[in-house]
Amino acid sequence: MNTPLRSEAQRRADEIAIFQVELERLDSEGVLHLDPAQQQALREHHAALLASFAGRFDIDRDAQARQLSLGMRVASFLGALALAASVFFLFYQFWGNFDETAQVAILLGAALASLGLTVWIQTRDASGYFTKLAAMVAFACFVLNLTMLGQIFNITPTDRALLPWAALALLLAYACDLRLLLAAGICCVVAYVAARVGEWGGIYWLHFGERPENFFPVAALLFAVPALLAHRRLSGFAAIYRIFGLLSLLLPMLVLGHWGYGSYLANYDIEARSIEGAYELAGFVASALAIWIGARRQWPDMVNTGITFFVIFLYTKFFDWWWEIMPKYLFFLVLGLAAILILLVLKRLRRVGHGATEAAP
Amino acid sequence: MKLTPWKVLAAGAALILLANAVALVGVYLNRSGEADSRMTLSQRELSMPWRGGMVRENSGLALALNWRVIETSTGEYFGSGFGANGGTPDWLDESRMAALGFDTAAVAADQAERRRFERQLPREVLLVLELGGPAWQRALERTRQNVARHEAALLANADSKEFAAKAKRAQEQLKREENANSRLFAIDAGLDRAALRAKYPDRGRYLIVKATLRPRTVTRDKQTRVSGYLSALAVSQINVPHALRPALEPALRSQRRTTDEPGARFEATIAFGQRLEPWIEAVAVAR
Numbered sequence: 001m002n003t004p005l006r007s008e009a010q011r012r013a014d015e016i017a018i019f020q021v022e023l024e025r026l027d028s029e030g031v032l033h034l035d036p037a038q039q040q041a042l043r044e045h046h047a048a049l050l051a052s053f054a055g056r057f058d059i060d061r062d063a064q065a066r067q068l069s070l071g072m073r074v075a076s077f078l079g080a081l082a083l084a085a086s087v088f089f090l091f092y093q094f095w096g097n098f099d100e101t102a103q104v105a106i107l108l109g110a111a112l113a114s115l116g117l118t119v120w121i122q123t124r125d126a127s128g129y130f131t132k133l134a135a136m137v138a139f140a141c142f143v144l145n146l147t148m149l150g151q152i153f154n155i156t157p158t159d160r161a162l163l164p165w166a167a168l169a170l171l172l173a174y175a176c177d178l179r180l181l182l183a184a185g186i187c188c189v190v191a192y193v194a195a196r197v198g199e200w201g202g203i204y205w206l207h208f209g210e211r212p213e214n215f216f217p218v219a220a221l222l223f224a225v226p227a228l229l230a231h232r233r234l235s236g237f238a239a240i241y242r243i244f245g246l247l248s249l250l251l252p253m254l255v256l257g258h259w260g261y262g263s264y265l266a267n268y269d270i271e272a273r274s275i276e277g278a279y280e281l282a283g284f285v286a287s288a289l290a291i292w293i294g295a296r297r298q299w300p301d302m303v304n305t306g307i308t309f310f311v312i313f314l315y316t317k318f319f320d321w322w323w324e325i326m327p328k329y330l331f332f333l334v335l336g337l338a339a340i341l342i343l344l345v346l347k348r349l350r351r352v353g354h355g356a357t358e359a360a361p
Numbered sequence: 362m363k364l365t366p367w368k369v370l371a372a373g374a375a376l377i378l379l380a381n382a383v384a385l386v387g388v389y390l391n392r393s394g395e396a397d398s399r400m401t402l403s404q405r406e407l408s409m410p411w412r413g414g415m416v417r418e419n420s421g422l423a424l425a426l427n428w429r430v431i432e433t434s435t436g437e438y439f440g441s442g443f444g445a446n447g448g449t450p451d452w453l454d455e456s457r458m459a460a461l462g463f464d465t466a467a468v469a470a471d472q473a474e475r476r477r478f479e480r481q482l483p484r485e486v487l488l489v490l491e492l493g494g495p496a497w498q499r500a501l502e503r504t505r506q507n508v509a510r511h512e513a514a515l516l517a518n519a520d521s522k523e524f525a526a527k528a529k530r531a532q533e534q535l536k537r538e539e540n541a542n543s544r545l546f547a548i549d550a551g552l553d554r555a556a557l558r559a560k561y562p563d564r565g566r567y568l569i570v571k572a573t574l575r576p577r578t579v580t581r582d583k584q585t586r587v588s589g590y591l592s593a594l595a596v597s598q599i600n601v602p603h604a605l606r607p608a609l610e611p612a613l614r615s616q617r618r619t620t621d622e623p624g625a626r627f628e629a630t631i632a633f634g635q636r637l638e639p640w641i642e643a644v645a646v647a648r
Contacts, residue, residue: 095420096603099603100602108377119373145377149381149385150384151423154600154639155388175369202484203483204483204484211482261476
């Protein structure tokens with residue numbers, strides 16, 4: 001049997017808790033009754049499993065532990081960001097006091113040492129929170145390393161630096177089961193691919209953001225990753241790819257829906273207004289599709305992101321049409337009614353989804 | 362594949378070492394062989410960058426390269442002085458912009474075409490900077506003519522406070538131009554480095570640097586012409602090596618530069634290497 005990751009162990013523990021509650025209910029309703037030997041065997045099996053998970057992964061075994069661990073997740077996220085910033089400013093404060101050889105040695109040493117520390121902590125940290133802190137510091141040290149080399153030796157800034165940063169972030173994310181590092185790595189990939197696409201069009205790479213369509217290829221890439229690579233053992237990884245894929249698709253559509261001049265299409269004598277209209281429509285269709293696909297595949301991340309963007313597209317459209325001409329009470333009433341309509345549609349969609357699940361063999 | 366701690370450590374360390382090696386080999390290649398250009402710049406062309414906000418905590422020391430363009434469209438305040446890098450130079454015309462890769466077709470046709478031209482995004486170009494050459498002489502001459510014009514106007518209107526103030530400002534501008542403003546002017550741009558170097562062979566007077574160029578139209582006297590806005594250099598600040606800091610830093614910190622005063626007087630030898638990346642070779646502070 002493969003050694004499970006912390007997220008797998010947590011999922012199994014949650015499923016055991018739900019199973020136990022349901023088993024008791026079935027027993028009290030007289031639907032299913034296990035004999036004492038079976039009950040004993042089941043209890044021992046679950047207890048052994050949970051003890052083993054708790055020993056290795058510091059999982060949440062009840063609701064109270066789950067609430068506390070949510071707080072710990074928030075604290076470790078904020079702590080990781082703060083420690084990364086601290087490393088950056090620490091070096092900034094003192095680097096001028098050393099000669100170039102020492103500066104390079106410190107930068108390289110900090111990057112390697114923080115990586116080593118991360119790996120060492122990972123082998124000892126059952127909770128994963130301290131690993132996350134160390135991994136974020138290791139990533140920050142490596143970003144600082146290459147950035148400062150550029151500053152020390154006056155190297156021309158290049159988008160190629162995003163590649164090793166992405167590689168290290170993804171390595172740590174997959175090795176330590178860290179979604180924060182996965183998000184950092186994906187951000188680097190998004191920026192790199194968009195910069196490359198822009199540069200193929202002759203744009204200086206730092207200006208890639210001025211043509212939002214540069215992000216569409218990376219959106220396709222991000223959707224393809226969880227479709228091609230199974231992430232069964234890494235909880236939430238596929239969802240993060242899909243969320244960033246949707247952000248890379250829908251955010252540019254939202255921008256272009258209000259700024260047609262920012263589109264490549266404006267080079268082909270197409271009116272900016274027409275481009276904006278087309279992207280508004282594309283935004284509605286894409287976010288509705290995301291909701292539909294998410295509901296069918298049972299991807300709540302995709303449904304929620306799709307709903308968020310659908311509502312933003314809808315509300316910005318309402319604002320364009322009616323903010324100036326409507327009394328404000330009526331404008332907000334329309335927004336409220338639109339929200340109710342969306343709720344009714346989603347409720348119906350959920351019922352259809354339930355029906356499909358029940359009908360499935 | 363299972364990622365054991367040792368594999369993660371090995372892969373991560375290899376990645377970090379490789380990335381550092383690539384960067385440092387690039388530095389070595391840039392500095393090996395004969396420098397593409399090497400010139401001695403003074404406090405007029407080099408200044409301490411802004412150090413407010415969080416940058417205040419930066420213990421490093423860098424010098425920003427001050428360079429200028431001559432713009433007739435800006436009237437008598439042509440050729441921006443200290444602290445204003447970039448602009449829309451007169452020599453950047455339609456044929457030059459087309460040669461630099463911008464689509465200039467039909468720009469003159471109508472407003473929509475002009476907008477389409479200006480919508481094109483910035484490109485990286487090779488910029489030629491000239492030190493203390495004809496461009497600077499032209500700027501100096503125009504400033505002197507400006508002074509003469511304002512003094513003549515003051516003579517004709519001896520009681521006018523407004524003319525007196527204008528004449529005083531013109532005098533101050535001349536003083537800055539003679540003593541403080543950068544003598545480094547952008548005079549040409551291209552995409553072919555060898556062709557530019559063949560055209561400007563004096564490596565002690567002409568720097569070739571990477572810069573960003575954005576298409577722009579300039580309207581003057583109801584005539585619109587194609588031009589471009591030269592902005593940031595790829596490397597706009599040059600780090601002062603640790604060994605050279607003791608000579609330069611006290612002077613820089615004690616005598617701050619202002620618009621009228623050039624601050625501490627010093628000279629620095631700057632080399633631009635094979636990859637057009639600069640470094641400071643020597644500094645000398647005037648006592």
